[in-house]
Amino acid sequence: MENWILILIICGIYLAITLAMGIIPGLKVSDSVTGFVAGDRSMNLFILYFVMGASVFSSFAFLGGPGWAYSRGAAAFYIIAYGITGMIPIYFFGPKVRRLGKKHGFVTQAEILQDRYNSKTLSALLAALSILVFIPYLTLQMKGAGYVITTVSEGAIPQWLGAGVAYLVVLLYVYFSGVMGVGWTNTFQGIFMMIIAWFLGLYLPYKLFGGVGAMFTQIAQSPDVSKAILQAPGLNGKGAPWSWWGYSSAVLISAIGFSVWPHLFMRAFAADSDRTMKMTAVLYPTFQLFLVPILIIGFSAILVYPDVTPADTILPYILTQLDLPVLLVGLVFAGTLAASMSSGDAILHSAASIGVRDGLSLLLPDHLKTDQKERRYIRVLVVVISITAYYFAVISDVPIVNLLLGSYGGVAQIFPLVFCMFYWERATGSGALAALTGGVATTIFFLLYPDLRPVPMHEGIYGLIVNISLLTGVSLATPPESEDRIERYIQA
Amino acid sequence: MTLRKKIFLGLLVTIQLALIWPIYALFGDVHLMVLGLPLSLAWIIAMLFASFFLLLWYYWTDPSRTSSPRPPKSKRP
Numbered sequence A: 001m002e003n004w005i006l007i008l009i010i011c012g013i014y015l016a017i018t019l020a021m022g023i024i025p026g027l028k029v030s031d032s033v034t035g036f037v038a039g040d041r042s043m044n045l046f047i048l049y050f051v052m053g054a055s056v057f058s059s060f061a062f063l064g065g066p067g068w069a070y071s072r073g074a075a076a077f078y079i080i081a082y083g084i085t086g087m088i089p090i091y092f093f094g095p096k097v098r099r100l101g102k103k104h105g106f107v108t109q110a111e112i113l114q115d116r117y118n119s120k121t122l123s124a125l126l127a128a129l130s131i132l133v134f135i136p137y138l139t140l141q142m143k144g145a146g147y148v149i150t151t152v153s154e155g156a157i158p159q160w161l162g163a164g165v166a167y168l169v170v171l172l173y174v175y176f177s178g179v180m181g182v183g184w185t186n187t188f189q190g191i192f193m194m195i196i197a198w199f200l201g202l203y204l205p206y207k208l209f210g211g212v213g214a215m216f217t218q219i220a221q222s223p224d225v226s227k228a229i230l231q232a233p234g235l236n237g238k239g240a241p242w243s244w245w246g247y248s249s250a251v252l253i254s255a256i257g258f259s260v261w262p263h264l265f266m267r268a269f270a271a272d273s274d275r276t277m278k279m280t281a282v283l284y285p286t287f288q289l290f291l292v293p294i295l296i297i298g299f300s301a302i303l304v305y306p307d308v309t310p311a312d313t314i315l316p317y318i319l320t321q322l323d324l325p326v327l328l329v330g331l332v333f334a335g336t337l338a339a340s341m342s343s344g345d346a347i348l349h350s351a352a353s354i355g356v357r358d359g360l361s362l363l364l365p366d367h368l369k370t371d372q373k374e375r376r377y378i379r380v381l382v383v384v385i386s387i388t389a390y391y392f393a394v395i396s397d398v399p400i401v402n403l404l405l406g407s408y409g410g411v412a413q414i415f416p417l418v419f420c421m422f423y424w425e426r427a428t429g430s431g432a433l434a435a436l437t438g439g440v441a442t443t444i445f446f447l448l449y450p451d452l453r454p455v456p457m458h459e460g461i462y463g464l465i466v467n468i469s470l471l472t473g474v475s476l477a478t479p480p481e482s483e484d485r486i487e488r489y490i491q492a
Numbered sequence B: 001m002t003l004r005k006k007i008f009l010g011l012l013v014t015i016q017l018a019l020i021w022p023i024y025a026l027f028g029d030v031h032l033m034v035l036g037l038p039l040s041l042a043w044i045i046a047m048l049f050a051s052f053f054l055l056l057w058y059y060w061t062d063p064s065r066t067s068s069p070r071p072p073k074s075k076r077p
Helices: A003-028 A033-041 A045-056 A059-086 A088-104 A109-117 A120-152 A159-177 A179-209 A212-221 A244-258 A262-270 A274-288 A291-299 A311-321 A326-363 A371-395 A400-412 A415-423 A429-448 A459-477 A483-490 B003-018 B039-060 B063-067
Strands: none
Touching (some): A003 A120, A033 A088, A033 A179, A033 A371, A045 A274, A045 A326, A059 A088, A059 A244, A059 A311, A059 B003, A088 A109, A088 B039, A109 A429, A109 A483, A120 A159, A120 A262, A120 A311, A120 A326, A120 A371, A120 A429, A159 A179, A159 A326, A179 A212, A179 A291, A274 B039, A291 A311, A311 A326, A400 A429, A400 A459, A415 A459, A415 A483, A429 A459, B003 B039
């Protein structure tokens, strides 16, 4: 039997296990919307830890991470840097969000912000922003999965079929089990990814150089690579030294936006206790640490396999060049699929839940009067969003993934609203609306016209400056929200 | 604001600043190599551990940690 068929069988076994792990937990969750979206608020620390971790580590981590280290050197350290402090805000507002969600029945980020700021327009705006960001994100994960299966099969399985099969599995368990399907599969995928990453990150430098230290020493001494490759802040996309403005602002904006990504934020509603929520934030760096071996994979190829393009293909390239056991190669490819699917499922589930709870419920309130109907609409939207992302991933030529470039700056604009929800009683609905609109518009403006930036900072930082100014100014110029409403949040 | 919170916030801001210019620029060189890693990477990993232990300390010293009862075990997973 040919090697690629054996590797494909390993990936097939992985997909079958994932499907079973995704479907079974859904049988034990109630038929309510809370069951589908927030798992009956029963996620323990073990599950929530892996949901938060595995959702973050997408196919970007497994393919893009080594690609960055390979082509941009120390610039890739920014991927570790922003997660170091990025999850800490969850420690503080996570338990408050959980308690308020349980008391008032919230299951999405927009619902709680809508209530605090007394603005349905804000809810609709957040729903639109979330879906605008989620569809390209999901498209990218599908492309990653399709790419892995095509590479594994040496082109025998086209990308459209590979992406279709992997995401049919995701669609099935998200459709039937909701967030609990996401939870259990992410736990399995998270453990799997960690083992694969640590093994490869230590094994490759050992096989190619005799160890991690020897590898970095040889890279530092090599006359063939830029001296700046191991020196912060590394290289930019063109291979020239990256500016400190660019590096520092990318770390800051990503750290600020990290905790308010809607699919991560809304997991606070699924936690079973305050302790679970806090410990998830405390333990998160242990998940973040697994980016170190991921980046080492990329560094290990700099001297041995120069000039591989595109850089994102460096991991599959290494695997096909080395004489590794078929079982190991199969497991690594399955691990890459796990990375794609563990983010794709969380995004798909969140996009559908947000679309119905925060978008359709405002447009078609009569159609969503019962829990059963609402759950049915969420499931329909799961299918619609899957098909849309699939269309952009394998059929359309529209470069929708370019939208992702601006997504981190756009999502970070939610942070001031979340912060002021609990810590500034004078923040008003008008202020929040103006802040979000102004912040996102500024971010998009500087994304489209980067030459107009006064200094080469991330466009999201300019968005935040406008955002905070508007939130403060408009809030102080408008009457405060009612005392009851404020009290609920400040005392939460 | 309690002293515990002040210490936490002070150290958190310090860690955040240590990850960007200008502090990271001081520790962003290749040498000294630490445990085989370039200083630029070893510094980031050190900050990761610092952040982990800071939040762990804050959690352990949380006055509400020992006073709040654990929720009853649910039959559902």
